[in-house]
Amino acid sequence: MTANQKSLGIITICRGSSFLEKAYYKKLTLIGRKSGIRVFVFSPREVDFDTRTVNGFEFRDGEWQKRNFPLPAYIYDRCFVGPSYRHYKPFVEKLQNDPAITFLGHGLSGKWQVHQMLVKSPLLKKWLPPTDLYSFSSLQRTLQAHGSAVIKPIAGTHGIGVVRIDKSPEGYRVSGRNRENQPFEKACRGQTGLKAFLAGFVGSRSFLVQPYLSLHTRDGTPFDVRVLVQKNGDGQWETTGRAVRLGDKRSITSNLHGGGKAVSLSSFLANHYPAKTRSKIEQQLDRLVAELPPFLESEHGRLFELGIDVGIDTEGNVWIIEVNSRPGRTVFKMIDDPQARIHSITQPVRYARYLMKHA
Incomplete structure (x- = not known):
């Protein structure tokens, strides 16, 4: 087995030498080393497909060191889907389509x-739960059938942007977490007020709508x-x-x-x-x-x-x-x-x- 066949590359979103989950990747590196597997971290954007090498980071001698590595035969995908993922997605897909590379698993899309x-x-x-793509009409149907509804971003994480909508005597009560993951509550007068608020809140993002469950x-x-x-x-x-x-x-x-x-x-x-x-x-x-x-x-x-x-x-x-x-x-x-x-x-x-x- 060649060196690159005994290597596990972790792809993640890097900003220079900065990347998340360093403590986790350090442990993976040390565990891999005991098994004879070389573990290193790299950005999919740093791959040179002509030379089949990549600039990445390896934990050695108590610190993360930048090095040039042969492209690994096995990849662990930790590129979290978020606002910056669109800059990485084409590079991830190119790696996924490379016949010489095996991904441990392929990420779910949404x-x-x-x-x-x-x-x-x-x-x-x-x-x-009953689930539909969000539109104001699908929200109205859910509210009509169940009294309360939840909308959540299709590509969201950490509960950001998840909102509950309830009918109230004055119109509607909206509560949840905003884009900064801060809790909020808002009263909307009638369907016009609710529609105007949600248009601004949802923007161009895609959401799902579900009945509110007493979880x-x-x-x-x-x-x-x-x-x-x-x-x-x-x-x-x-x-x-x-x-x-x-x-x-x-x-x-x-x-x-x-x-x-x-x-x-x-x-x-x-x-x-x-x-x-x-x-x-x-x-x-x-x-x-x-x-x-x-x-x-x-x-x-x-x-x-x-x-x-x-x-x-x-x-x-x-x-x-x-x-x-x-x-x-x-x-x-x-x-x-x-x-x-x-x-x-x-x-x-x-x-x-x-x-x-x-x-």
Whole structure:
């Protein structure tokens, strides 16, 4: 096996020598080194396809060092989709289309595309909230049918731009998080006022509209369950960990970037649901987590790790909220689950080694 075939390149959005998740990539580098795999970080924009080399960064001697590397045969995509991603997307796609390169997994494109794939499964379909592309008319239909609605950006992250809309005696009440991820509330007089506000808020972005679900505790604290699933060293899907993320009462989302905290799933369910309901929730979670990764992969193409966000309403009904192909790991550090935290970091290297052995 050649040197580049024993290398794992992590692609991410770099600004000079600055890039996010350095602590995580440092751990991946050290784990890879023990396995005989060279791990380094680079921007997709820095690839020279003529020489098949790339300028990137490797953690050595206690610091990140800039070097020129042969283009790796295996790539771990950590280019988060956001405002600057359009500058990277063509370069990522060129790497994906290179026959000599294998991606550990191909990133999911957006909430609407994921919904359209999952709704094809008769089993998963029952856990999906009614979902439509946002327009003012689709919002009106949802409000008419359910009384309250939520709109969320198709390409959004961290709960930014997620908004709840309720009918009120004066017209409508709008609450959620703005583009700066700050909570806000606003009253709109009639449909004209609501339409004018949402036109400015949505702008040219694409949103989804769904009924508002009571995904909160009895005292109004929003929460969801984050399940991290990854492929292991045998190429099989495995659950790395589960945790509950609790949000700020002023928010409608439980994202940790919005000031939330995390607790263990078992203790949370024991504190908030009776035993019979708890058993039903756990059974549904087990089925959902077993079914979703292989089904989504069969529709989408190769995946290797997913953050599955699951909502549980006040009646104990389970809902698929979001599926993320570039999941974070902070939640397992916050609940002091060392096994989940270690597995979340080691599995990408184990799976890369599996692919290298079976190439």
